[in-house]
Amino acid sequence: MKLLPPGTFTDYLRLLQDKRKCERFSLKLFLKVWGQFFSDRLGIRPRSQHATCGICKKHKMILKRLANTRARAGQMKEYVRHLKRTYADRVQYWQARSTSRLFFLPCGRRSFCMITDGMDRSKFKLPRSRIMTTKEFDSFSRPSLDMSAMITHGHSCVIAISGPRVGKGSSWVVDLFANALHRLADQHDIRSAEVILQSDNCSKETKNNCMMHFMGMITSLKKVYRTEMRYLQTAHTHEDVDQYFSAIATHIQASPELHTPADFVRSLTNFGRDHPDVRPYEPNTIVYEVGGTRDWKSFLAIGCRNSHLKGIAGPGAPHVFAFDRAEDLPGE
Numbered sequence: 001m002k003l004l005p006p007g008t009f010t011d012y013l014r015l016l017q018d019k020r021k022c023e024r025f026s027l028k029l030f031l032k033v034w035g036q037f038f039s040d041r042l043g044i045r046p047r048s049q050h051a052t053c054g055i056c057k058k059h060k061m062i063l064k065r066l067a068n069t070r071a072r073a074g075q076m077k078e079y080v081r082h083l084k085r086t087y088a089d090r091v092q093y094w095q096a097r098s099t100s101r102l103f104f105l106p107c108g109r110r111s112f113c114m115i116t117d118g119m120d121r122s123k124f125k126l127p128r129s130r131i132m133t134t135k136e137f138d139s140f141s142r143p144s145l146d147m148s149a150m151i152t153h154g155h156s157c158v159i160a161i162s163g164p165r166v167g168k169g170s171s172w173v174v175d176l177f178a179n180a181l182h183r184l185a186d187q188h189d190i191r192s193a194e195v196i197l198q199s200d201n202c203s204k205e206t207k208n209n210c211m212m213h214f215m216g217m218i219t220s221l222k223k224v225y226r227t228e229m230r231y232l233q234t235a236h237t238h239e240d241v242d243q244y245f246s247a248i249a250t251h252i253q254a255s256p257e258l259h260t261p262a263d264f265v266r267s268l269t270n271f272g273r274d275h276p277d278v279r280p281y282e283p284n285t286i287v288y289e290v291g292g293t294r295d296w297k298s299f300l301a302i303g304c305r306n307s308h309l310k311g312i313a314g315p316g317a318p319h320v321f322a323f324d325r326a327e328d329l330p331g332e
């Protein structure tokens with residue numbers, strides 16, 4: 001079953017009405033057709049704890065209050081344009097994901113698409129035990145583990161788990177990316193391959209100079225042919241990696257006794273092995289515990305001190321960054 005982004009039936013009726021301007025549909029008819037033909041294959045995702053998109057919210061609130069037909073049409077045009085932009089970003093990701101599952105591109109090169117994100121910490125409270133639900137432990141404050149995943153489409157899922165003392169900044173993500181890349185290089189010659197890293201817009205983790213420098217470094221050192229970093233529009237970042245997290249959360253909830261980080265590692269390794277249907281295209285699930293990360297941030301800041309990029313985060317910042325060697329570009 002496919003799930004549409006959170007919203008109401010009225011919101012979706014408005015979008016349909018905008019597409020078919022010459023016809024009028026009542027909400028009653030819309031609900032009847034939906035119930036008859038789509039209820040078993042299409043749903044609306046319930047609201048989550050993730051922040052909703054400010055732009056969508058603004059458009060919806062204005063549309064709700066506008067009585068003037070022309071003004072409504074104008075506002076709806078702007079709203080649809082925003083939705084089309086977010087959809088176009090997703091289509092680019094889906095294309096890269098499909099290509100990553102193929103053996104070779106028509107040009108003879110390989111393309112690997114990766115997506116990364118961090119999971120909600122509340123699912124990883126330690127220790128996890130039935131006894132923690134008793135009154136005696138009511139006020140017991142438990143530390144949480146952090147968990148991030150890197151899915152290399154068509155190849156593997158790499159999951160890193162760490163305690164609260166390990167810093168979770170750009171160095172953490174670079175370390176995870178380097179780990180996944182290293183494992184990929186064990187099986188494939190990535191020197192002639194393009195690597196696309198997809199993530200949300202979080203400037204603390206991926207949209208920062210540390211990650212850019214690392215991408216530039218591996219491209220210039222010919223570790224890979226070229227790299228690209230792609231970001232989905234803020235608050236429209238719900239993707240397959242979140243569905244993967246949802247399956248992991250269900251598995252953790254069904255595992256009442258997990259007392260140490262090693263137990264979580266073992267449990268998630270078993271989860272990957274016993275549920276090949278969750279990520280059918282990624283046969284390998286690698287789970288490891290991180291005791292500390294390399295200080296990539298300082299290392300790359302010193303090594304690339306003459307190439308600090310500004311304006312890469314925040315509203316209006318680019319959503320794609322490509323790293324190519326000048327000698328490989330046509331006309332150079």
Ligand SMILES: [Zn+2]
Binds near residue numbers: 053056057235
């Ligand atoms: Zn939006």
